Amino acid sequence: MISTTTTADDAPDASTSASDSSSVAAAPRPQVGASGGTDRYLPEHPTPVIECENVDIYYGAFRAVHDVSLVYGRHEITAMIGPSGCGKSTVLRSLNRMNDLIPGARVTGKISYHGQDMYGSGVDPIEVRRRIGMVFQKPNPFPKSIYDNIAYGPRVTGMKVDSMDDLVEEALRAAALWDEVKDKLKQSAYGLSGGQQQRLCIARTIAVRPEVILMDEPCSALDPIATARIEDLMEDLRKDFTIIIVTHNMQQAARVADRTAFFTAQAAEGTGDRTGQLVEFDLTSKIFSNPADRRTEDYISGRFG
Amino acid sequence: MTITADGGSPAVGTPRSKRGGGFDPTSLRRQSPRHGERVVMGVLIAAALLSVLVTVGIVLSLLLPAISFFREVSFGEFLFGTRWSPRFSGQESYGVLPLITGTAWTTLIALVIAIPFGLGAAIYLSEYAPSRVRKVLKPVLEVLAGIPSVVYGFFALTFVAPVILNDLLGLDVGTFSVLSAGLVLGIMIIPTVASLSEDAMSAVPDALRHGSMALGANKMRTTLRVVFPAAVSGIAASIVLALSRAVGETMIVALAAGTQARMVGGPTEVGQTMTGFIAQTATGESTPGTLSYNTLFAVGLLLFVITFVINMISIRLVRKFREAY
Structure with missing residues (x-):
């Protein structure tokens, strides 16, 4: 269930449940499995922060995603890759209920955050988004000053802040932007370059201290140098945050992600609508060196997609 | 090989032939006179x-x-005089302040009505209304803008003053008052505020709304702290346009505010506005060249200067406060 939905994984205990794997995390990390895109040793199974179980996502009558089961591990970077229309962004947006903003969007199955059903009654989507932040494909700073962009989140969420100045500095430092903007905090964020704007958006997200940061193709509008900086940043942020990234760029997934989920789109019987589904989920090193599913291998090696 | 500024053709291959005589496929000259x-x-x-x-x-x-x-008539007497009786022969007085107070009161009352209701409608339509509701409501709102102002004036005279102000609210106002004129003026300019503000807010990219929501902001905060500031130049423009319409509107105030030019101290009083005076006086009876004829133009010029100054000030303000996206 954890590893994949459509293929039998070769991991011996692929059916380990979420509650089991949390006990794995309590123990020191066993040196199982190869490193991901990074030189890190990872446990065979992630400690779940967010967990999808048999998730279907609909837009009106159209089923965009079918039967996704995935575990996003604590302090790990999980990448979701796959061809256009495979539903990876749709899945990402359902993880902090940003899908709610799209009329007609509906989720079935279960998405849980620390065991709580994220779509259960009594769950406040605003609270969900405060704990699970999001960085978008195109940098979308507010048309305010750099300072106000960072301070916005803490202000509107009513965070108790001793010193907003310190918080702004801390967030900008964490996003590796402080040195570039410290002398122009009162200037408009629109004066920054695209890469700086995207780091500002990351800083803005960090400022509300979420546990998870979702990134929807955060580098697709950036040049390679800006992309490299964001990737370095993600590496640093993993110490404090859990990161889930959707990317079109397979090299990026290979470079930054600890685990990678490969999605594809399949035409549904009868209607011909293309529905996204999870093909394979495993350590990044395994996905890119020895994928279990033929479709993954074809995609990775460029034969399809 | 020389290339002249007037486009003299460089010495390329065949010499240019006249149009019709043969087509030169490499020519860069204009092929028709256009x-x-x-x-x-x-x-x-x-x-x-x-x-x-x-x-x-x-x-x-x-x-x-x-x-x-x-x-x-001196500037000082015109601008600061408190008695306006240009046609009272023997005792002519040209203090325009009574007309200014009349215009100020009707306009102020109109804005007090139009800004909250207009912006409320705009925020609801742009941020909260389901698209089905918006598709019905917005055209209805714009129909309100198409009602001729004389109808509004009649409405003020026959319904707002006697039924709403006297009977329902129990206010002691006569048939004519700046209050009833201002209220109806306000209703008339609601669509201007609502429709243009709604356009301005709808034009704010969703990416900004989503950015705000993703930080855990609720809808109201997103609207007030991201969408509204980003749309403020359009919103201010809508208010200024509405203000100019209120200042310049003639029919409603001529019908409902009264025809006595006196200093207006409160909303229940009778008053005459600048436009009301012009409408009442410009009847074709005044002889060109006389002082009473020229009075009309002095008031008209003042009206023009006032709306012009309001426009200039608001442009400055908007430049200062807007958050351009």
């Missing part, structure tokens, strides 16, 4: 110039009689 384009451009320039000329003409025709007016 008279049509010149004609179109001329018409467009004429259209642009016409509005400029008309504006200049109007200002001049206001200015010249107004200058003769100010030869006889």
Whole structure:
């Protein structure tokens, strides 16, 4: 269930449940499995922060995603890759209920955050988004000053802040932007370059201290140098945050992600609508060196997609 | 090989032949005289110039009689005098303040009505209303803008003053008051505020809303702290346009505010506005060149200057506070 939905994984205990794997995390990390895109040793199974179980996502009558089961591990970077229309962004947006903003969007199955059903009654989507932040494909700073962009989140969420100045500095430092903007905090964020704007958006997200940061193709509008900086940043942020990234760029997934989920789109019987589904989920090193599913291998090696 | 500035053809291969005589496929010269384009451009320039000329003409025709007016009446007496009786022979007095207070009260009351209701409607339509509701409500709102102002004036006179103000609210107002005129004026300009503000807010990219929501902001905060500031230049423009319409509106105030030019101290009083005075006086009976004729133009010029100044100030303010996306 954890590893994949459509293929039998070769991991011996692929059916380990979420509650089991949390006990794995309590123990020191066993040196199982190869490193991901990074030189890190990872446990065979992630400690779940967010967990999808048999998730279907609909837009009106159209089923965009079918039967996704995935575990996003604590302090790990999980990448979701796959061809256009495979539903990876749709899945990402359902993880902090940003899908709610799209009329007609509906989720079935279960998405849980620390065991709580994220779509259960009594769950406040605003609270969900405060704990699970999001960085978008195109940098979308507010048309305010750099300072106000960072301070916005803490202000509107009513965070108790001793010193907003310190918080702004801390967030900008964490996003590796402080040195570039410290002398122009009162200037408009629109004066920054695209890469700086995207780091500002990351800083803005960090400022509300979420546990998870979702990134929807955060580098697709950036040049390679800006992309490299964001990737370095993600590496640093993993110490404090859990990161889930959707990317079109397979090299990026290979470079930054600890685990990678490969999605594809399949035409549904009868209607011909293309529905996204999870093909394979495993350590990044395994996905890119020895994928279990033929479709993954074809995609990775460029034969399809 | 020389290439001249007037496009003399460089010495390439065959010499140029005249059109019709043979087509030179490499020629960069104009292949047809394109008279049509010149004609179109001329018409467009004429259209642009016409509005400029008309504006200049109007200002001049206001200015010249107004200058003769100010030869006889001093600026100070005109602007700060508190008695307006230009046609009371023997005791003429040209203090325009009573008319200004009349206009100020009706406009103020109109804005007090139009800004909250107009912005409320705009925020609801742009941020909260489901698209089905918006598709019905917005055209209805715009129908309100199409009602002739004389109908509004009649409405003020026959319904707002006697039924709403007297009977329902129990206020002690007569048939004419700046309150009933201002209220109806306010209703008249709600669609201007609502429709243009809604356009401005709808134009704010969703990416900004999503950015705000993703930080855990609720809808109200997103609207007030991201969408509203980003749309503020359009919203301010809508209010200024509505304000100018309220200041310049004639029919409602001529019908409902009264015809006595006196200093207006409160909303229940009778008053005359600048436009009301012009409508009442410009009847064709005043002889050109006389002081009472020139009075009309002095008031008209003042009206023009007031709306012009309001426009300038609001442009400055908007530049200062807007958050351009």
